[in-house]
Amino acid sequence: MKPTxxxxxxxxxRAHDRAILTELQAAVARVMQSGWFILGPELERFEQAFADWLGGGHVVGVGSGTDALQLALTAIGAGTRDAVITAPNTAVPTVSAITAAGARPVFADVEPGSALIDPxxxxxxxxxxxxxIVPVHLYGRAASLDAIGEIARRHGLAVIEDAAQAHGARFRDxxxxxxxxxxxxxxxxxKNLGAYGDGGAVWTADANLARRLKQLRNYGQSDRYRHETVGINSRLDEIQAAVLAAKLPHLGAWNVRRQQLARIYRERLQGLPLELPAEPSAPDAHVYHLFVVRVHRRDRVRAALEARGIATQIHYPVPVHLQPAYRHLGHAEGDFPQAEAWCRETLSLPFSPVMSENDVLRVADALAAALATGDS
Ligand SMILES: Cc1ncc(COP(=O)(O)O)c(C=O)c1O
Known part of the structure; x- marks a missing residue:
């Protein structure tokens, strides 16, 4: 790393939010002064705004993305006799939510070119x-929703999307x-839209499912002290809702900036011995929650970047079917070879909409040097 x-x-x-810090402080102060912290007007406003941003339907704010998945499964009645299919290279919470809903996770391997679940x-x-089926729009890119929807229709299955990493990503229109x-x-x-703590939401077009979710997130309560169903406590609180409502108008521009920076990475890294994230063609849109490349001898490349002051992460190093917590599912190495290969070679580079173009070029050039000098 050069001294400069x-x-x-x-x-x-912190850098991500710096430009709108006063808006965010005002939002938090408004809630503090209101004295209303749970299930209040800020949440209603954010739920409506996010539903509008998504083009209509209903949004129910909950305590986290994990809870969103668990409650969505419970809302459709998935439980102990049911199996739910998802990808093995996802974040563990996708699978722990299936387990928490009482269902059995079943894995389907991913496409070699995209790391997304293979229909x-x-x-x-x-x-x-x-x-x-729980398709995961990993790294900000849509899974093959048309083919998945077709399979689901043919077999009478529900599709519950894990869009935890993909706010604003588009599949077709x-x-x-x-x-x-x-x-x-x-x-x-x-996340591309991030709170100042935990938070999550479920979208649905179905008003009855939205009503059920609102009960499930609030101890199953339909009216005060009347409990129609067994629920949990998982509510997006007023402070988080106010922060998210203040950030939401900026999300579109942040996603566009991510796409611009991804283009710079892509141009600079073209031709190197690594695999770049596949860019879908319009109108599909990748929102690059992460900029992930696939490289051989990943750990040596990581170390070379680290030596130049460049941090990287791995999303994710161990596929869920090989995690000790899921040993009871009875899987072994080799069961999902594509997901396992991704886990061995995936590398997430520094990425955020507030990075400068020079920062992106610096990372790309350091990566090129690491690959060229035999560090890899
Ligand atoms: C793909 C995926 N699914 C689910 C989750 C769980 O979200 P949360 O951390 O808000 O519970 C995450 C995030 O961590 C995620 O990346």
Missing amino acids: ERELPVFDV ERIADAIAPNTRA RPVGTWGELGCFSFYPS
Whole structure:
């Protein structure tokens, strides 16, 4: 690292919000002064604004992306006798939500070129007890929602999208999260739309499902002290809702900036011995929650970047079917070879809409040097 250069993190939350800090402070102060912290007007305003941003339907704010998935599964009645299909290279919470809903996770391998769930492998994984498919729009790119929807229709299954990493990504003419019966979002601080703590939401076109979700997130309560169903406590609080409502008008521009920076990475890294993220053609839109490349001997490349003050991350190093917590599912190495290969080679470079073009070029050039000098 040159003396004039600073350490580059993968994502810097404080830098991300710096330009709108006063708006965010005002939003938080408004809630503090109101004295209303749970299930109030800020949440209603954000739910409506996010539903409008997604093109209509209903949004129900919940405590996290994990809870969004769990409650979505519970809302459609998925439970102990059911199997739910998802990808093995997802964030573990996709799978822990299926387990928390009482259902059994079943994995379908991913496409070699995209790291996204492979519709053909979904078709192979369907059994009489399959209830739902949870496609994950990993890294900000839409899974093949047309093929997945077709399989779901043919077999009478629900599609519950995990759009935790893909706010604003589009498949054909619609945003992801609005293709299935239910779409689940996370507002974890580093997401494309991030809160100042945990947060999540479920989208649905169905008013009855939205009503059911509102009960489920609030101890199953339909009216005060009347409990129609067994629920949990998982509510997007007023402070988080106010922060998210203040950030939402900026999300479109942030996503466009991510796409511009991704283009710079792509141009600079073209021709190197690595795999770049596949760019879908319009009208599909990748929102680059992460900029992920695939490289051989990944750990040596990481170390070379680290030595130049450039942090990287791995999303994710171990596929869920090989995690100790899921040993009971009975899988072994080799069961999902494409997902396993991604986990061995995936590398997330520094990326955020407030990075400068020079920062992107610095990372790209350091990566090129690492690949050229035999560091890899
Ligand atoms: C793909 C995916 N699904 C689910 C989740 C869970 O979201 P949360 O951390 O808000 O519970 C995350 C985020 O961590 C995620 O990246």
